[in-house]
Amino acid sequence: MKINRRKFVAVGLAGAASLCVGRYTSRGMADEPPVQPLDEDGYKLWLRYAPPGDAAKSHARFVRQIRVDGTSATCAAIRDELRLATATLLGTAIPLNDAAPAAGTVVVGTPETSPLVRNLNWSADLRAIGNEGFIVRSARVGRQPMTVVAANTDLGAFYGAFHFLRLMQTGRPIDKLEITERPALQLRLMNDWDNLDGTIERGYAGRSLWQWNELPDKLSPRYVDYARACASIGINGAVINNVNANPQILAPDYLRKVAALANVWRPYGVRMYLSANFASPVLLGGLSTADPLDKTVADWWKAKADEIYQLIPDFGGFLVKANSEGQPGPKTYARTHADGANLLADALAPHNGNVIWRAFVYDQDIDPDRVKRAYLEFTRLDGRFRPNVAVQVKNGPLDFQPREPFHPLFGGLKQTSVIAEIQATQEYLGQAKHLVYLGTMWTEFLDSDTHAMGGGSTVSNVLAGQVYPSRLTGLVSVTNPGLDTNWCGHHFSQSNWFAFGRLAWNPFLSAGTIAEEWTRMTFTNHDETVAVIREMMMGSRETFVNYTMPLGLHHMIGGDHYAPQPWNNQAPEADWTATYYNQASVEGIGFDRTKNGDRAVEQYFPPVCDMFDDIATCPEKLLLWFHRCAWDYRTKSGKILWDALCAKYYVGAAQAAALQRTWQSLAGKIDSRRHQEVADRLAIQVADSAKWRDQILAYFGTFSKRPVPAMS
């Protein structure tokens, strides 16, 4: 054990009790000398189950034995998780299922599997929580105080057990629990953009987790850990291959491999989904067409669906990227997206499978402005999709930019199930090199009021089917974990996987609550340290926006989607360049999407449309998204636009440097390995932020013809 005594002396007084936190120190906590936490590699994500400090003492009184009633594989997994977790959370092995329930027993079960749960007569409460919800309650059974985790299904009980563990992990009291939860959304899916050759599109954490050469016979232990991580935050499915789909994934040999993975994940409730290439009947099946209205094509998909369900009876369905960025689709045959989606939907319907059809389309013939195209294509198809189709819409109308307004299809589609796609992999947000917590970005999106049915029609409410009835609801994330030991490349990128799961379960949660939970579970329960890290996370996205694309600027990158390239005017398509979006010239900068411009604002309901349209009411953080302004346009701060822009870049770079200093101050409070690894990346981030500032301002300065003002 590495003990840094100097650091102990320095921080000992302030943090004595909680510095002991960690699996490496024994249970005495407060009276033992604080030591530097032992190194960790991040593999365990937020499931480290480190002792939570003082709270462990009181927890121990309520977790004396554990009883998981039921014989299914899910119940076995719950038992394993509780055994593993409590051993380190409490520092001692807790007996499992070997005695009659007594004081301090944690009972987990369903009315079907557990006589104890059945006898509690909670049927009315249980009826209200559906298939995936749970109740966690402190109850007297006989006269003994116990904790009961009850649900209608074993999976619900698993989610309840994870919730209970989260309370312990975050040092919360567990003596008077009265918790009832059910997920707000149905489809809570990972979208993994893994290719069959082991690479990952927009993956920044090593090669693919799926070992195609070894499957189906050899099963990596990481498959279970992936499923545990997903289940722990309520994620109930995964699309495991790139939406730019290789048709081979549907070939019989690959389906057997996929089925082996699905078998591993079944106990954890992680359902298997696949991205399907729309031209599979041709590319794989040897047909001469993939026309959705052709009977042989429909028969091919039906037979393929039957084959899949033979191997994977609970297969979730297909995700399809069609007629987008070179992918085939129904438009190739002069049919509509609805024709294409319905073709697959009819093949899956007999098996209760769903089609998830992406709205990430931007055919140039639809409109000169890329951000208007998906809305135009899909609103005219509203109501024409089968009930088992959901349209999957990215959070914003362009492409996962650091800041975009919400996509107008949220609220814009009234008779179609709409689910949202967000991106944890940070493609445009510093990838795995910059510390950027996306919880704040996603709650900004989820809280946006579409006004589809008057005020309060927030994106969350739309997604939850509270604005228009929706047969399918959901939130999915392009997360792209890889074989890097810590799964996500940057330790803090793990927080985005975590935040996605928590928000998919409950889109009304606050970003701060999630950041705090994650920090406590991932790093430490030391209150002061938690507060510092939480603060770092909460400001990190705005910091990134400030030093990359403030005031509504967007897409100022080249093909790597990482480094600044505002001058980029060379790409196979104009809408892949940067100059198409920033339109910088001596006259000014920005994209006029107002009613006097290309009228993109009209895709939003009033009063949102008018709010964006009027430069006086348009939030300045979206100014240049909606408006084209002269360099001397007077911003709300009183500064002219050029000066305000310069100030943003300087503030952003200074904020990045401050993040680095703050992290330095935590040396000794975080294990040194993870501390160093984060510090190494912060050094890159600070250098990059200065690069962004200097290169962007040098380029725009050639148009504004003004000097960078002195910064106070």
Ligand code: GCW
């Ligand atoms: O964000 C962009 C990415 C592409 C991706 C595409 C999509 C899978 O740059 O790599 O392709 O979006 O979402 O389909």
